[in-house]
Amino acid sequence: MTLSLELDELRSAMAGAVVGPASPDYDEVRKVWNADHDQRPVVIAQFASTADVVREARAQ
Incomplete structure (x- = not known):
């Protein structure tokens, strides 16, 4: 399966x-408060609910 x-x-x-x-x-979303750590993650998941967190925790 591709990343997309x-x-x-x-x-x-x-x-x-x-x-x-x-x-x-x-680029705006990935900004962190500590500019010494300029990271470029493959994906940024912004959880909107407890269900989002639970689903991803179970998937790992």
Whole structure:
């Protein structure tokens, strides 16, 4: 499965936002308060509910 398909699957399963490097708001979303750590994660999942957290915790 490609990353694009995996992100689409995650997006359809979550109430919150799923942001990948190709997303137009990726650079803004990935900013952290400590600029010494400039990370570029493959995906950023912004959980919107307890159900989002539980689903992902069980998937791991």
